[in-house]
Structures are given as C-alpha cells and as structure tokens.
Amino acid sequence: MPKAPRSKPARIPQVAVLVDTSRSYGRDIVRGIRRYVAEHGPWSLYLEPRDLRSRFPDWLKDWPGDGILSRTVDAAMLRQLKATKLPVIELRTTVLPHSFPFVGMDNRIVGTRVAEHLRNRGFQRFACYLDTAEAFFVERSEYFAQTLRAHGFECSLFKSGGAGTKRLRWDEHQRALSEWLTSLEKPVGVFAVNDQLGFWLLDAARRAGIAVPEEVAVVGAENDNMLCDTASPPLSSVRLRGQAVGYEAARMLDEWMAKRRVPKPGEKHLLAPGDIVVRQSSDIVAVEDPRIAEALRFIRQHATEQIDVTRVARETALSRSVLERRMKALIGRSPGEEINRIRFAAVEKLLTQTDLTLDAIAARCGFTHPQYMAEAFRKRAGMTPGEFRRQRAVI
Numbered sequence: 001m002p003k004a005p006r007s008k009p010a011r012i013p014q015v016a017v018l019v020d021t022s023r024s025y026g027r028d029i030v031r032g033i034r035r036y037v038a039e040h041g042p043w044s045l046y047l048e049p050r051d052l053r054s055r056f057p058d059w060l061k062d063w064p065g066d067g068i069l070s071r072t073v074d075a076a077m078l079r080q081l082k083a084t085k086l087p088v089i090e091l092r093t094t095v096l097p098h099s100f101p102f103v104g105m106d107n108r109i110v111g112t113r114v115a116e117h118l119r120n121r122g123f124q125r126f127a128c129y130l131d132t133a134e135a136f137f138v139e140r141s142e143y144f145a146q147t148l149r150a151h152g153f154e155c156s157l158f159k160s161g162g163a164g165t166k167r168l169r170w171d172e173h174q175r176a177l178s179e180w181l182t183s184l185e186k187p188v189g190v191f192a193v194n195d196q197l198g199f200w201l202l203d204a205a206r207r208a209g210i211a212v213p214e215e216v217a218v219v220g221a222e223n224d225n226m227l228c229d230t231a232s233p234p235l236s237s238v239r240l241r242g243q244a245v246g247y248e249a250a251r252m253l254d255e256w257m258a259k260r261r262v263p264k265p266g267e268k269h270l271l272a273p274g275d276i277v278v279r280q281s282s283d284i285v286a287v288e289d290p291r292i293a294e295a296l297r298f299i300r301q302h303a304t305e306q307i308d309v310t311r312v313a314r315e316t317a318l319s320r321s322v323l324e325r326r327m328k329a330l331i332g333r334s335p336g337e338e339i340n341r342i343r344f345a346a347v348e349k350l351l352t353q354t355d356l357t358l359d360a361i362a363a364r365c366g367f368t369h370p371q372y373m374a375e376a377f378r379k380r381a382g383m384t385p386g387e388f389r390r391q392r393a394v395i
Helices: 024-040 058-062 075-083 107-120 135-150 170-183 195-208 225-230 242-257 290-305 309-315 320-331 335-353 358-364 370-381 385-392
Strands: 014-018 044-047 067-070 088-090 102-105 126-131 155-160 188-192 216-221 236-238 268-271
Touching (some): 024 242, 058 075, 067 075, 067 242, 088 102, 088 242, 102 107, 102 242, 107 135, 107 188, 107 216, 107 236, 126 195, 135 155, 155 170, 170 195, 195 216, 195 225, 242 268, 290 320, 290 335, 309 320, 309 335, 335 370, 370 385
Parallel strands (some): 014 044, 014 067, 067 088, 126 155, 126 188, 216 236
16 A cells, blocks of 8 residues: 655744854843743744844845744844844843834832842942943842832932043043942942942942941842852842843744734833842841841841741840831831841741742741631732742742
C-alpha cells in the first residue's frame, strides 16, 4: 500500500528578541519570555548577547518574521523597527517618542516605595541622586520627592546627565558627588535612581569618609546583582520584575501575531515593582533618640518571634507609656503598630516568594492563630492572602 502523505507541520512563529543582556533586568526579561514560550510555544527565537547600545541587526530589514520584542535606546533603531512593519512590543521607555505598545515597570511606584522604605527606617532628611538622561529616571525621582513632600519633608537633589549637561571625567564627577554628600545634614536617606548611580554614590561616600549606613543610607533601583553585591557596602535596591515584564510582553505579542487582539498605538502596560532587597547600605534605623532607635532595631530583629510591647519596653529600659509616646512622636506609629507592620511585611514576602501554607506562614511571622492572621491581613490589604498571592506572585 502507498504511504499516506505526511501532513504539513504547523508554521512556528519567528520572533526576534532585541533585549540587552548585560544587566540583570534584561536577562530577567529574557527569562520571562522563555517561560511564556515554554508554556505557549513553540516559537523560533532570534536571540544574541546585547548591550543597550547594540545596533539593529542589518539582516532584520528584510526578515520575513512575525514579531519583535525590543528594548530600544535611540531614534535610528526606532525608525528601523517601524520600517519592518512587524508587530513590535517596546520594553524600554525613553525620551524618544514612539507608537509601539509598551510593557515595563511603573516607575511612580518605584519612587514611592523607596520614600516609604527610608521613612519607615526613621529618616527625616532625604536626598536624591538623579540622572536626567532618561524620562523614567526623572519619574522615579519626582515621585520619591512628591511622596516625601506629602509628609512634610524636603528633598535635596544632585543631577547628572541629560541634554546640554557637561560630562565630567569620572574622578571629577566623584569629587563633586563627595562634596554634595558632605554638605548634606545627617543622618540622611538617599535614593539613587538606578544601581549604577548607587554604586558611584557609595564610592563617593567612602572617598569623603562618610559612614554608610550610619550617616548616609542609600537605596538604588533595578537590583542588578553584580553592581549591588560588588558595591561597598552592598547596595539595597528595588527589585524590578523583569521576568513578569518579559512574560507579559510575550503574551501581548502572541495575541497580536495571532490577531486575537491588536493593541492600540502607544498602549502602556505598567507592572508594579517587587520588594526592596535590603542590603547593608540601608539596613539601619535612623532616629536621633538612642532609646527609640534601640526599640526600632529590636522590633525589626524580633517582630516575628511573638514579642509584645511590654517586652520592647523592657529591652529599652523605658516605661510602656514613655515608649508609646516617644515612638509615636518620632515615627508616627506606636510600638504595637510597628510590630504588626514588620510582621505583615514578612507575611507578604512569604506569600509571594514561597509556596508555604497559611499555617506555616503564621508560625514563621509570630501569629499564634492562622485564622486571625488571615482576617487581619484581609482588613489591611483589602484582599485575602490567597488573592494577594495570586496577584503578586514572583514569576
């Protein structure tokens, strides 16, 4: 008998991934794309090691592909992407206008989260180190300062980069940065709008003989492991959820290529950043009352061990009433509120970063009764622990 003809295999979508892989964020985006393809593919992926200044591959000009995922840095590449007439998802906002759909971080939340982190550490003086070359850096800075102003605090600013700005040699820049840090009243919490700036800031503090984090606490953004771990001391930083960005961008592109949904020109999908990864550069409680500083440090270290306010008062050799009054005046929260804040922050972290049961989470976070923890969490967060886990799970 003659053999039946083989059926023609289904066409596999061809997708070019033009994402810089020189930093942790870009590599995380690629991991998110890879996860989406593993779950919903197969796709034929074009991928090569790149940095932000890598050029548009010439052969893509006449490429009969299906879509492109790109982090674009200049106008020439934007024009070349547009000329392909292919579906393009942009993964990097810039000062350059474009009509591609965009997926990325909500930088307003980045700035707000750093301000709240430093306030929760007890700081009452604040500063920001800003590179004006990118609109999203400026946005992080503006929301950092805006959050502080809403609570009655001012924010000193050190700017670098941007159009029309004279570019200093690195040693000259570090000298100017050291002088600015020296001029700040201390203790002060400083936000560096990305980890590269945070790395330079810590170097400038060391040159000036400024103690970190005792005099200057520093927080960066992007959580680039190489920069954060190599910095001296190691740099605290906002974790950007690159894997979530890559996954969402791949999902949007898949819908577009299959014509299930065509995004609107310039449509934006902004994702909330992850937690601040606290390292030595901001791991301190900054209040000028030594007893309250000790109380806050004790709470931070032991809140998940079923301590109560009486125990905190005993550890700091203060009466309960004096402890309550001083802490409320200095940080706006009572000892009990601070204990609960730390405990529920631990609950959120375990919900998003582990598969532990609610019983196990309650035990680890200092709650005797899991049901009480779940109900109190619902009142604070406006959703159940299960709903929170589904919405905020790390991918």
